[in-house]
Amino acid sequence: MNDDSQLLRIAGRPVARYVTRPALPARLSPRPYLHPVTTLAGTAVTELSPADHTHHLGVGVAVPDVEGHNFWGGRTYVRDQGPTELDNHGAQRHAGFQLRDPDGFVEELRWMAAGTELLRERRTVAAVALTDTAWALDFTFSLTNVTARGLSIGSPATNGRPGAAYGGFFWRARKEQDAPRVFTADAEGEEAVHARPADWLALAGAGWTLVLAGATGATRRDPWFVRTAEYPGVGSSLAHDERLAVEAGETLVRRVVTVVADGTLDRSGAAALVRKAVSP
Numbered sequence: 028m029n030d031d032s033q034l035l036r037i038a039g040r041p042v043a044r045y046v047t048r049p050a051l052p053a054r055l056s057p058r059p060y061l062h063p064v065t066t067l068a069g070t071a072v073t074e075l076s077p078a079d080h081t082h083h084l085g086v087g088v089a090v091p092d093v094e095g096h097n098f099w100g101g102r103t104y105v106r107d108q109g110p111t112e113l114d115n116h117g118a119q120r121h122a123g124f125q126l127r128d129p130d131g132f133v134e135e136l137r138w139m140a141a142g143t144e145l146l147r148e149r150r151t152v153a154a155v156a157l158t159d160t161a162w163a164l165d166f167t168f169s170l171t172n173v174t175a176r177g178l179s180i181g182s183p184a185t186n187g188r189p190g191a192a193y194g195g196f197f198w199r200a201r202k203e204q205d206a207p208r209v210f211t212a213d214a215e216g217e218e219a220v221h222a223r224p225a226d227w228l229a230l231a232g233a234g235w236t237l238v239l240a241g242a243t244g245a246t247r248r249d250p251w252f253v254r255t256a257e258y259p260g261v262g263s264s265l266a267h268d269e270r271l272a273v274e275a276g277e278t279l280v281r282r283v284v285t286v287v288a289d290g291t292l293d294r295s296g297a298a299a300l301v302r303k304a305v306s307p
Contacts, residue, residue: 031121035154036129037162040067042154042287045132047121049084056100058119059136060084061152066289067160070235074199079258083199086285088148088168090194090265092181093117096140099194104183115140119148130154131165138170145178146170146273155304161288163304165242166196171278179270190222193252196283197262200230200237206255207232208291212298221253222267228253229297230261237261238286238297242305246281 035043043064051057055076062075062085073085082089082100091099096117102110117140126133131153138146151167172178184192200207209217211225220228227240228251239261241247252262263283265271273279286300 033127033132034129035061035131035152037067037154037156039129041065042067042162043086043164045152047134051084053116053118054100055082055084056089056098056116056118058084058087058089058098059121059134059150061086061164064164064287066235066287067162068289070289072201072232072235072237072287074201077199077202077258079202080199083197083258083260086164086166086198088119088150088195089197090180091183092186092194092266093138093140093145094178096145098138098140104186104188104191106187117145125149144173147173157286157300157303160290161286161300163300164285164287165282165304166285167242167280167282168196169278169280170273172273172275175275177272177274179272180266181270182264182266184264185266185268185270192222192250192264192267193262195249195263195265196281197252198237198239198260198285200259200261201232201235202259203233205233207259209253209255209261210294210297212294217253217255220251222250222264224248224250227297227301228261229292229294230255230259231291232259234290236286236288236290236292236297238288238292238301238304239263240284240286240301240305242282242284243280245279246283249281
Protein backbone atom coordinates (compact mmCIF):
# COMPACT_ATOMS: atom_id res chain seq x y z
CA MET A 28 0.00 0.00 0.00
CA ASN A 29 2.99 2.34 0.24
CA ASP A 30 6.12 3.05 -1.72
CA ASP A 31 7.93 5.48 0.59
CA SER A 32 8.07 5.53 4.38
CA GLN A 33 10.09 6.58 7.38
CA LEU A 34 10.35 5.12 10.87
CA LEU A 35 10.14 7.34 13.94
CA ARG A 36 12.15 6.12 16.92
CA ILE A 37 12.44 6.69 20.65
CA ALA A 38 15.95 5.88 21.87
CA GLY A 39 16.42 3.69 18.81
CA ARG A 40 13.12 1.85 19.27
CA PRO A 41 10.61 2.17 16.37
CA VAL A 42 7.28 3.64 17.51
CA ALA A 43 5.69 4.82 14.26
CA ARG A 44 5.95 4.49 10.50
CA TYR A 45 5.19 7.53 8.34
CA VAL A 46 4.09 6.81 4.79
CA THR A 47 4.62 9.76 2.45
CA ARG A 48 3.41 8.49 -0.92
CA PRO A 49 0.71 5.87 -0.36
CA ALA A 50 -0.53 3.97 -3.41
CA LEU A 51 -4.25 4.49 -2.81
CA PRO A 52 -7.29 4.86 -5.07
CA ALA A 53 -8.56 8.40 -5.60
CA ARG A 54 -11.77 7.61 -3.68
CA LEU A 55 -9.75 7.37 -0.45
CA SER A 56 -8.30 10.89 -0.89
CA PRO A 57 -4.63 9.78 -0.92
CA ARG A 58 -2.54 11.44 1.77
CA PRO A 59 0.46 10.75 4.01
CA TYR A 60 -0.27 9.00 7.29
CA LEU A 61 1.29 7.40 10.35
CA HIS A 62 0.68 3.65 10.73
CA PRO A 63 1.42 1.62 12.64
CA VAL A 64 1.86 3.73 15.74
CA THR A 65 2.75 1.65 18.79
CA THR A 66 3.33 1.94 22.50
CA LEU A 67 6.86 1.44 23.79
CA ALA A 68 5.94 -2.18 24.51
CA GLY A 69 4.91 -2.64 20.88
CA THR A 70 1.10 -2.53 21.11
CA ALA A 71 -0.42 -1.07 17.94
CA VAL A 72 -2.78 1.86 18.59
CA THR A 73 -3.78 2.73 15.01
CA GLU A 74 -5.70 1.09 12.18
CA LEU A 75 -5.31 1.46 8.42
CA SER A 76 -8.24 1.20 6.00
CA PRO A 77 -10.46 -0.87 8.33
CA ALA A 78 -13.50 -2.53 6.79
CA ASP A 79 -15.90 -0.16 8.57
CA HIS A 80 -14.24 2.97 7.10
CA THR A 81 -11.65 2.18 4.43
CA HIS A 82 -10.72 5.87 4.15
CA HIS A 83 -9.51 6.00 7.78
CA LEU A 84 -5.72 6.05 7.50
CA GLY A 85 -4.01 5.80 10.88
CA VAL A 86 -2.98 9.26 12.09
CA GLY A 87 -2.95 12.33 9.89
CA VAL A 88 -4.86 15.35 8.64
CA ALA A 89 -8.07 14.84 6.72
CA VAL A 90 -10.75 17.38 5.78
CA PRO A 91 -14.05 16.41 4.10
CA ASP A 92 -14.76 19.79 2.51
CA VAL A 93 -12.31 22.35 1.15
CA GLU A 94 -14.38 24.46 -1.23
CA GLY A 95 -16.39 21.35 -2.06
CA HIS A 96 -13.37 19.08 -2.53
CA ASN A 97 -13.14 15.95 -0.37
CA PHE A 98 -9.78 15.45 1.36
CA TRP A 99 -11.25 12.95 3.85
CA GLY A 100 -12.12 10.09 1.53
CA GLY A 101 -15.27 8.11 0.94
CA ARG A 102 -18.66 9.66 0.34
CA THR A 103 -19.46 13.37 0.62
CA TYR A 104 -22.34 14.58 2.77
CA VAL A 105 -24.70 16.64 0.61
CA ARG A 106 -27.31 18.81 2.28
CA ASP A 107 -30.86 17.40 1.95
CA GLN A 108 -29.42 14.35 0.19
CA GLY A 109 -27.10 12.60 2.65
CA PRO A 110 -23.83 10.72 2.02
CA THR A 111 -23.27 10.70 -1.73
CA GLU A 112 -20.62 9.26 -4.03
CA LEU A 113 -19.06 12.21 -5.86
CA ASP A 114 -16.06 12.59 -8.11
CA ASN A 115 -14.64 15.36 -5.94
CA HIS A 116 -11.70 13.79 -4.12
CA GLY A 117 -8.50 15.70 -3.53
CA ALA A 118 -5.05 14.43 -2.60
CA GLN A 119 -2.25 15.60 -0.34
CA ARG A 120 1.02 15.34 -2.25
CA HIS A 121 4.36 15.02 -0.49
CA ALA A 122 6.60 17.79 -1.87
CA GLY A 123 9.72 17.18 0.20
CA PHE A 124 11.32 17.18 3.62
CA GLN A 125 12.90 20.31 5.08
CA LEU A 126 14.22 18.23 7.98
CA ARG A 127 14.40 14.49 8.51
CA ASP A 128 15.73 12.94 11.73
CA PRO A 129 15.20 9.57 13.45
CA ASP A 130 12.75 11.17 15.89
CA GLY A 131 10.87 13.48 13.54
CA PHE A 132 10.63 15.56 10.40
CA VAL A 133 9.43 18.77 8.80
CA GLU A 134 7.56 18.19 5.55
CA GLU A 135 5.94 20.26 2.82
CA LEU A 136 2.73 19.02 1.20
CA ARG A 137 0.50 20.31 -1.58
CA TRP A 138 -3.25 19.85 -1.31
CA MET A 139 -4.37 19.24 -4.90
CA ALA A 140 -7.88 19.00 -6.37
CA ALA A 141 -9.04 19.12 -9.98
CA GLY A 142 -5.48 19.88 -11.10
CA THR A 143 -5.15 22.93 -8.83
CA GLU A 144 -3.18 23.47 -5.64
CA LEU A 145 -5.53 24.86 -3.01
CA LEU A 146 -3.46 24.65 0.16
CA ARG A 147 0.20 24.26 0.97
CA GLU A 148 0.99 22.55 4.23
CA ARG A 149 4.02 22.59 6.47
CA ARG A 150 3.84 19.55 8.75
CA THR A 151 6.12 19.13 11.76
CA VAL A 152 6.08 15.79 13.56
CA ALA A 153 8.25 14.62 16.45
CA ALA A 154 8.41 11.56 18.70
CA VAL A 155 9.23 12.70 22.24
CA ALA A 156 10.36 10.47 25.11
CA LEU A 157 8.38 10.87 28.34
CA THR A 158 8.79 7.88 30.68
CA ASP A 159 9.70 4.20 30.50
CA THR A 160 6.10 3.42 29.51
CA ALA A 161 4.99 6.50 27.57
CA TRP A 162 6.04 8.75 24.71
CA ALA A 163 4.35 11.60 22.86
CA LEU A 164 3.60 12.30 19.21
CA ASP A 165 3.87 16.05 18.65
CA PHE A 166 2.01 16.94 15.43
CA THR A 167 1.74 20.48 14.01
CA PHE A 168 0.18 21.38 10.67
CA SER A 169 0.09 24.80 9.01
CA LEU A 170 -2.25 25.26 6.03
CA THR A 171 -1.75 28.24 3.72
CA ASN A 172 -4.25 29.27 1.08
CA VAL A 173 -2.11 29.57 -2.06
CA THR A 174 -4.95 30.56 -4.39
CA ALA A 175 -5.82 34.12 -5.35
CA ARG A 176 -9.18 34.00 -3.57
CA GLY A 177 -10.64 33.06 -0.23
CA LEU A 178 -11.33 29.42 0.59
CA SER A 179 -13.48 27.86 3.27
CA ILE A 180 -13.30 24.58 5.14
CA GLY A 181 -16.49 22.73 6.03
CA SER A 182 -17.69 19.48 7.56
CA PRO A 183 -20.80 17.33 7.31
CA ALA A 184 -22.06 19.26 10.35
CA THR A 185 -21.81 22.61 8.57
CA ASN A 186 -23.44 20.97 5.55
CA GLY A 187 -26.48 19.78 7.48
CA ARG A 188 -25.54 16.64 9.44
CA PRO A 189 -25.63 17.40 13.18
CA GLY A 190 -22.89 15.87 15.33
CA ALA A 191 -20.58 15.11 12.40
CA ALA A 192 -18.07 17.97 12.56
CA TYR A 193 -15.09 15.82 11.65
CA GLY A 194 -12.16 17.25 9.74
CA GLY A 195 -8.66 18.24 10.85
CA PHE A 196 -6.21 16.15 12.84
CA PHE A 197 -7.63 12.62 13.14
CA TRP A 198 -6.50 9.47 14.93
CA ARG A 199 -8.13 6.17 13.97
CA ALA A 200 -7.44 3.95 16.96
CA ARG A 201 -7.25 0.21 17.30
CA LYS A 202 -10.63 -1.54 17.30
CA GLU A 203 -11.01 -4.22 19.95
CA GLN A 204 -13.79 -6.44 21.25
CA ASP A 205 -14.83 -3.82 23.79
CA ALA A 206 -15.15 -0.12 23.07
CA PRO A 207 -12.45 2.00 24.71
CA ARG A 208 -13.13 4.24 27.67
CA VAL A 209 -13.08 7.94 26.81
CA PHE A 210 -12.78 10.78 29.32
CA THR A 211 -11.55 14.31 29.93
CA ALA A 212 -10.61 16.09 33.14
CA ASP A 213 -14.28 16.52 34.07
CA ALA A 214 -16.42 14.29 31.83
CA GLU A 215 -16.66 10.66 30.76
CA GLY A 216 -18.28 8.77 27.90
CA GLU A 217 -18.72 9.47 24.21
CA GLU A 218 -21.89 11.52 24.60
CA ALA A 219 -20.38 13.68 27.34
CA VAL A 220 -17.11 14.53 25.57
CA HIS A 221 -18.08 14.59 21.89
CA ALA A 222 -18.45 18.00 20.21
CA ARG A 223 -17.00 19.82 23.22
CA PRO A 224 -13.63 21.48 23.72
CA ALA A 225 -11.32 20.17 26.44
CA ASP A 226 -7.66 20.77 27.21
CA TRP A 227 -7.08 17.03 26.86
CA LEU A 228 -9.02 13.88 26.05
CA ALA A 229 -8.06 10.29 26.86
CA LEU A 230 -8.95 7.09 25.00
CA ALA A 231 -8.12 3.94 26.96
CA GLY A 232 -8.24 0.43 25.51
CA ALA A 233 -6.96 -3.00 26.51
CA GLY A 234 -3.50 -2.24 27.85
CA TRP A 235 -3.01 1.14 26.16
CA THR A 236 -4.04 4.77 26.56
CA LEU A 237 -3.93 7.74 24.22
CA VAL A 238 -4.17 11.25 25.68
CA LEU A 239 -4.70 13.94 23.04
CA ALA A 240 -4.10 17.58 23.94
CA GLY A 241 -4.38 20.82 22.05
CA ALA A 242 -1.05 22.60 22.39
CA THR A 243 -2.11 26.06 21.18
CA GLY A 244 -5.00 28.31 22.14
CA ALA A 245 -6.65 27.89 18.73
CA THR A 246 -6.36 24.10 18.92
CA ARG A 247 -7.82 23.99 22.43
CA ARG A 248 -10.83 25.98 21.24
CA ASP A 249 -11.65 23.36 18.59
CA PRO A 250 -14.20 20.82 19.88
CA TRP A 251 -13.27 17.15 19.85
CA PHE A 252 -14.90 14.76 17.42
CA VAL A 253 -15.21 11.44 19.27
CA ARG A 254 -16.39 7.96 18.35
CA THR A 255 -16.10 4.89 20.57
CA ALA A 256 -19.26 2.78 20.14
CA GLU A 257 -19.23 2.58 16.33
CA TYR A 258 -15.44 2.64 16.01
CA PRO A 259 -12.57 4.15 18.03
CA GLY A 260 -11.52 7.49 16.59
CA VAL A 261 -10.74 10.99 17.83
CA GLY A 262 -10.20 14.20 15.91
CA SER A 263 -10.00 17.93 16.40
CA SER A 264 -12.80 19.77 14.56
CA LEU A 265 -11.78 22.70 12.35
CA ALA A 266 -15.36 23.47 11.25
CA HIS A 267 -17.82 22.69 14.01
CA ASP A 268 -20.62 25.26 13.98
CA GLU A 269 -19.76 27.14 10.80
CA ARG A 270 -17.38 27.03 7.87
CA LEU A 271 -13.83 28.17 8.57
CA ALA A 272 -12.69 30.90 6.18
CA VAL A 273 -9.07 30.99 5.01
CA GLU A 274 -8.34 34.13 3.02
CA ALA A 275 -5.84 34.25 0.15
CA GLY A 276 -2.34 34.02 1.62
CA GLU A 277 -3.66 33.30 5.12
CA THR A 278 -2.27 30.44 7.22
CA LEU A 279 -4.06 28.46 9.91
CA VAL A 280 -2.03 26.46 12.43
CA ARG A 281 -3.02 23.63 14.75
CA ARG A 282 -0.87 21.53 17.10
CA VAL A 283 -1.99 18.32 18.80
CA VAL A 284 0.28 16.41 21.18
CA THR A 285 -0.74 12.81 21.87
CA VAL A 286 0.61 10.78 24.76
CA VAL A 287 0.95 7.10 23.79
CA ALA A 288 1.10 5.01 26.95
CA ASP A 289 1.23 1.37 27.91
CA GLY A 290 -1.38 0.41 30.49
CA THR A 291 -4.68 2.03 31.41
CA LEU A 292 -4.27 5.53 32.79
CA ASP A 293 -6.64 7.20 35.22
CA ARG A 294 -7.39 10.94 35.20
CA SER A 295 -4.47 11.93 37.39
CA GLY A 296 -2.04 9.82 35.37
CA ALA A 297 -3.32 11.22 32.08
CA ALA A 298 -3.13 14.80 33.32
CA ALA A 299 0.41 14.34 34.64
CA LEU A 300 1.68 12.99 31.32
CA VAL A 301 -0.01 15.78 29.38
CA ARG A 302 1.69 18.37 31.58
CA LYS A 303 5.01 16.69 30.85
CA ALA A 304 4.35 16.40 27.10
CA VAL A 305 2.95 19.84 26.30
CA SER A 306 5.39 22.71 26.63
CA PRO A 307 3.94 25.89 28.16
